[in-house]
Amino acid sequence: MVQTDEIRVLLVNDDPGSRFALHTILTDLDAAIETAASGEEALMLLLKKEFAVIILDVKMTGLDGFETARLIRQRPRTKYTPIIFLTSHRATDLDRATGYELGAVDYLFMPVAPEVLKSKVQVFIDLARTNQRRERSDADLETTNRQLQQQLEQVMRLNETLRAEIVACKQAGEYFPGGRKLMPVANGAAPVEEGAQGREIERLIAQHAGDFVSLLDAAGAWVYASPSYHAAFGKAIREGSYFDIVHADDREPLRDAFRQLVRDGTNARLHYRVLVPERGERHLESEASVIPDAAGKVAQVVMVSRDITDRKEMEAYILHQSFHDTLTGLPNRLLLEDRMRQATANLGRQHAPVAVLFIDLDRFKDINDTLGHASGDRLLQEVAERLGRCVREGDTVARLSGDEFVVLLAGLHDVQDAALVANKIVRTVAEPCLIGGRELRVSPSIGIAIFPDDGQNMEELLRNADTAMYHAKQEGRGRYSFFAARMNEAADQRLAVGSALQRAIQEGEFVLYYQPKISAVDGELRGFEALIRWPQPDGEWMSPGTFIPIAEETGRIEPIGKWALHEAARQIKQWIEAGATCCPIAVNVSARQFHQASLMRDIQTALQRTGIPPGLLEAELTESAVMADPAKTIQALHQIRDLGVSISVDDFGTGYSSLAYLKRFPLDKLKVDAAFVRDIATDPDDAAIVSAIITLAHSLNLTVIAEGVETADQMAFLIEHGCDEMQGHYFSKPVPSEEALEMLKRGRFNLH
Numbered sequence: 001m002v003q004t005d006e007i008r009v010l011l012v013n014d015d016p017g018s019r020f021a022l023h024t025i026l027t028d029l030d031a032a033i034e035t036a037a038s039g040e041e042a043l044m045l046l047l048k049k050e051f052a053v054i055i056l057d058v059k060m061t062g063l064d065g066f067e068t069a070r071l072i073r074q075r076p077r078t079k080y081t082p083i084i085f086l087t088s089h090r091a092t093d094l095d096r097a098t099g100y101e102l103g104a105v106d107y108l109f110m111p112v113a114p115e116v117l118k119s120k121v122q123v124f125i126d127l128a129r130t131n132q133r134r135e136r137s138d139a140d141l142e143t144t145n146r147q148l149q150q151q152l153e154q155v156m157r158l159n160e161t162l163r164a165e166i167v168a169c170k171q172a173g174e175y176f177p178g179g180r181k182l183m184p185v186a187n188g189a190a191p192v193e194e195g196a197q198g199r200e201i202e203r204l205i206a207q208h209a210g211d212f213v214s215l216l217d218a219a220g221a222w223v224y225a226s227p228s229y230h231a232a233f234g235k236a237i238r239e240g241s242y243f244d245i246v247h248a249d250d251r252e253p254l255r256d257a258f259r260q261l262v263r264d265g266t267n268a269r270l271h272y273r274v275l276v277p278e279r280g281e282r283h284l285e286s287e288a289s290v291i292p293d294a295a296g297k298v299a300q301v302v303m304v305s306r307d308i309t310d311r312k313e314m315e316a317y318i319l320h321q322s323f324h325d326t327l328t329g330l331p332n333r334l335l336l337e338d339r340m341r342q343a344t345a346n347l348g349r350q351h352a353p354v355a356v357l358f359i360d361l362d363r364f365k366d367i368n369d370t371l372g373h374a375s376g377d378r379l380l381q382e383v384a385e386r387l388g389r390c391v392r393e394g395d396t397v398a399r400l401s402g403d404e405f406v407v408l409l410a411g412l413h414d415v416q417d418a419a420l421v422a423n424k425i426v427r428t429v430a431e432p433c434l435i436g437g438r439e440l441r442v443s444p445s446i447g448i449a450i451f452p453d454d455g456q457n458m459e460e461l462l463r464n465a466d467t468a469m470y471h472a473k474q475e476g477r478g479r480y481s482f483f484a485a486r487m488n489e490a491a492d493q494r495l496a497v498g499s500a501l502q503r504a505i506q507e508g509e510f511v512l513y514y515q516p517k518i519s520a521v522d523g524e525l526r527g528f529e530a531l532i533r534w535p536q537p538d539g540e541w542m543s544p545g546t547f548i549p550i551a552e553e554t555g556r557i558e559p560i561g562k563w564a565l566h567e568a569a570r571q572i573k574q575w576i577e578a579g580a581t582c583c584p585i586a587v588n589v590s591a592r593q594f595h596q597a598s599l600m601r602d603i604q605t606a607l608q609r610t611g612i613p614p615g616l617l618e619a620e621l622t623e624s625a626v627m628a629d630p631a632k633t634i635q636a637l638h639q640i641r642d643l644g645v646s647i648s649v650d651d652f653g654t655g656y657s658s659l660a661y662l663k664r665f666p667l668d669k670l671k672v673d674a675a676f677v678r679d680i681a682t683d684p685d686d687a688a689i690v691s692a693i694i695t696l697a698h699s700l701n702l703t704v705i706a707e708g709v710e711t712a713d714q715m716a717f718l719i720e721h722g723c724d725e726m727q728g729h730y731f732s733k734p735v736p737s738e739e740a741l742e743m744l745k746r747g748r749f750n751l752h
């Protein structure tokens with residue numbers, strides 16, 4: 001068996017497409033993802049390597065998932081390796097029952113939501129990592145224990161020798177002739193003894209100076225204390241009771257144990273704390289051996305003691321580490337689970353609501369990417385500390401992973417109390433904090449699920465709180481949202497769209513439509529905007545307004561954006577080849593796509609592959625994407641411009657543009673948002689905004705275009721106020737490429 005520190009996940013699926021898709025979903029997890037194309041291959045891999053979890057497809061040719069699981073379970077080494085079955089929606093209850101019988105830890109249905117799959121797999125990765133740490137610490141502990149054991153055996157041998165010596169001396173009447181020759185060393189001096197045997201005892205004791213050796217009478221009073229006692233306790237070693245140096249809380253239990261061993265005449269191993277001057281509380285482990293007198297009654301007790309504080313601390317540390325997050329020191333998922341079980345068991349019975357607050361930091365990834373992980377880590381620590389300040393002592397603040405925190409509020413009087421805490425968290429976390437000399441602000445989005453209404457167990461509560469958190473983000477971030485059942489419907493729809501998108505990318509289901517842009521001076525066709533269309537099996541189109549945000553969230557915007565760029569470039573080339581005098585096509589670039597390094601590569605390859613003049617391609621970016629991180633944006637915009645591609649800012653007026661940056665950005669065009677154009681002829685405010693944008697654009701030497709033009713009045717206003725170009729249903733809806741070619745050939749629209 002190969003033993004390394006690497007955590008591995010095994011993906012078993014005989015369908016190359018699914019294998020690829022699942023692998024892609026899991027790649028950003030902190031684990032090595034290995035794949036097997038059959039049950040047989042999986043079994044071979046399991047012979048060589050250990051895996052944190054196996055994701056096993058049920059329906060496979062050859063050995064199917066169930067048979068593979070059965071064989072995995074038969075092998076002692078893989079008997080307990082967690083298995084998640086993946087199957088289609090058509091799985092019967094019997095199938096599921098079989099899966100669970102075979103020890104499945106979970107059952108997921110294809111198409112599976114990436115976030116669900118990732119979070120399920122993450123749990124096992126975390127678990128494997130915790131186990132790895134624990135095993136490592138166990139091994140360390142074992143070594144320490146073995147060493148301790150050896151030393152203890154040595155001490156025991158010494159103890160035996162000592163006891164024999166003392167008994168022998170006693171019998172010879174040399175050491176305790178009616179009084180004491182071995183002094184209890186009240187003044188910190190080494191024990192004084194006369195004669196050769198006494199010196200031998202001294203020598204033996206000195207050999208083991210690291211241990212504390214004491215001789216006590218049957219009542220626990222000092223008879224003898226080894227030099228190590230004096231070194232450690234100084235003046236605290238006085239004539240009197242051994243129990244005086246013992247920690248007050250352990251004194252009585254120790255006294256009881258001591259009394260019992262004296263009464264029973266048995267040896268014992270004792271654990272207790274002592275108070276060492278200047279070092280404070282220390283843990284001792286004592287081997288207590290009784291010394292009977294001539295009548296067989298216990299007269300004295302030899303105690304060989306060892307300071308085991310370091311070991312105790314290490315044990316406590318390991319225990320703490322297994323249940324806490326290393327970065328923030330907060331409870332981790334395991335401890336949260338435990339606390340949640342306790343809270344729901346204790347308080348649920350008393351009908352007191354328990355609230356689970358799922359907290360995610362808005363745009364944390366951007367901070368991490370821009371300022372580096374060290375700043376990201378500091379920010380997480382700061383947030384952890386602030387969350388702690390927002391709750392009461394009995395509540396739990398845990399960190400699940402990354403920027404995800406959970407607050408568990410137990411014993412609420414009223415569900416609305418959860419809203420008060422959530423509000424406090426939103427305010428407290430959103431306050432600026434100084435990290436690495438920079439002032440950072442991060443807002444939290446919070447989802448709240450209540451036990452028992454929103455879930456009976458931790459998994460259900462967390463899932464629903466997560467859904468509510470997502471809803472809070474959709475509503476504008478930096479706020480909280482209570483879970484409502486309808487959210488799951490929306491979440492289900494998102495999941496379904498997310499996986500259908502994957503298929504659409506692979507199967508090439510998208511089409512581009514083209515909407516003309518017209519000169520406000522003479523109606524000349526100035527260009528097109530490419531708008532993506534996704535036909536559905538029922539013959540309808542799904543609006544890009546619905547699926548583009550989901551593609552962004554599920555990490556699928558990159559392939560879609562890349563496709564749109566290539567398709568627009570291909571179309572331009574085709575029109576040129578058809579002999580048309582082509583005009584530029586603007587392609588929408590989503591915010592997330594804009595911030596990915598691959599964008600530049602994609603534009604470059606689209607241009608190279610088609611050989612079209614770069615001036616015929618335009619990148620349309622939203623105002624908010626451009627303004628999100630102006631410093632980074634300038635660089636990216638220059639790179640696009642350097643390729644010869646022009647840049648237009650979409651939805652202008654809806655965001656918060658900084659004039660200073662607008663001046664510095666290499667832009668070509670501002671597009672007035674349709675929302676202002678709609679009431680341009682009736683609402684003086686909108687009319688004023690549009691004419692101000694036109695003036696601003698011209699003062700910056702930019703072309704200005706208005707979108708969403710639907711009426712002759714709107715057109716008239718725009719022409720009158722000097723707008724350069726117009727786009728909207730008044731002229732044409734977005735049309736398929738053949739119709740767009742006809743427009744190209746006509747070249748002009750009628751403005752009257």
Ligand SMILES: Nc1nc2c(ncn2[C@@H]2O[C@@H]3COP(=O)(O)O[C@H]4[C@@H](O)[C@H](n5cnc6c(=O)[nH]c(N)nc65)O[C@@H]4COP(=O)(O)O[C@H]3[C@H]2O)c(=O)[nH]1
Pocket residue numbers: 515530531532543544545548561564587588589590650651707708709710727728729730734
């Ligand atoms: N009511 C009304 N609507 C008009 C009028 N003229 C045009 N429109 C619609 O307004 C939207 C304009 O596109 P957008 O602001 O870039 O907004 C786009 C854009 O943000 C995004 N989108 C579309 N195609 C792509 C794409 O290829 N890539 C990316 N990343 N986003 C895209 O989806 C959004 C919606 O696209 P569509 O549904 O095609 O909706 C389009 C267009 O069909 C009009 O006179 N009245």
